[in-house]
Amino acid sequence: MLKKSASVVLGSSKSSTYPRGYASGFDLPAALLDGLFEHSAGEGSSCPRRAGHRSDAIPKWVYLSMLVLITAFGFWGFGLVWADEGPPLGPRTIVVALDGTGDFVSLQEAVDAAKKGDTVFVKAGHYPQDVTIHSKEKIKFVGAGIDQVTILGRDIVVGALHVGKWPYGATDIEISDMTINDHGGHAVGLFNGQGLILRRLKINGMLFSQQVHDVRIEDCIIGGSETTGAQFADSEAVLIGNFIHDNDHGVSIAGKSNVRLERNVITRSLFEAVVVSGHAHAVIVSNTLVKNGGGAAFLGQSKSDVTGNVVGLNRVGFVIAPSSQTSTSFNAFYNTDGDYLRVGDPNQLAPELKAPSDITGDPYFVDPGHDDFRLRLDTPLLKIGHFPYLGALAPATASARRSTEK
Helix, strand or coil: CECCCCCCCCCCCCCCCCCCCCCCCCHHHHHHHHHHECCCCCCCCCCCCCCCCCCCCCCHHHHHHHHHHHHHHHHHHHHHHHHCCCCCCCCCEEEECCCCCCCECCHHHHHHHCCCCCEEEECCEEECCCEEECCCEEEEEEECCCCCEEECCCCCCCCCEEECECCECCEEEEEEEEEEECECCECEEEECCEEEEEEEEEEECCEEEECCEEEEEECCEEECCCCEEEEEECCEEEEECCEEECCCEEEEEECCCEEEEECCEEECCCCEEEEECCCCEEEEECCEEECCCEEEEECCCCEEEEECCEEECCCEEEEECCCCEEEEECCEEECCCCCEEECCCCCEECHHHCCCCCEECCCCEEEHHHCEEEECCCCCCEEECCEEECCCCCCCCHHHHHHHHC
């Protein structure tokens, strides 16, 4: 017999492991069918049948159709209940402001609160704080602008910004659009991490990297260190389009590091613009190494591929140790005391190391006295080998050249 109402039957009478309000997708159809139809205690119908009387039983196809509909309804309802919990929270932007208008005043507290995918945005100001990003993944640490946000460091802490803290690293971290000052010996320290991006930063002091991998540093200004502008120990990195200036050494690549330098301008280093030592491997391509004590030194058991660079207005060009493996080609030289030297005590001129594809002579910079190291249109350094031009900077346009001559 049909019951008058089936709407109150939402589950079987047995106990359930589901929270209240949930129904198993497999129990629900059976429960509803049980509620719609009554059965006698016996196997057959409780109503006697007369001979020739048509059965009151509902045809089998009706049962099957209802079962399909009820099953679909059950899974739809289950999905609605699941959806009531809502989707997971998406990436957030956490704001830091010194005046209290953000979520935090403390840089460190904001970074500690960040979860995977979040961005910590730092509003304009000079922050007498330091910050360490460790045990984090896919975090962006972004300032309001390179001239608007400065991290100064704090108390006796060495360095103003660190990524990684031994033994804890950090993965897929992006830092951009701020100035970071030297504090106690270096400005930025990268330790025990991977997938790190530094972009549009002004680093007043040393950038030190140790045991980090897949590091990309681009469009940064790095300078003012009393030792080295960017130093790498047992690390893997790519530096592209940076301006590195006024350091004892521009870039040091040591230990078992593997570093690529491409389209960087390195200038006013007291000693060499680049030093490759130990068992490091370096690829140095399309850089402008200008107005330094030396262009580059290749020492120890290092291995380097050096091509397409402008090495000019230095005291010397390349200093090469016999123990190193250094391959050079298509480099332009214009130095006062020699282009190739062999390591010794003192170093010895070694013109025999000059590659046949090298070029010697004035590169014709636009205005080297004011750090405009673009090539003039009449430079001899266009279309050399497979390079459209040598060095880091594209030739100046005619209009740009006229403006510098006014």
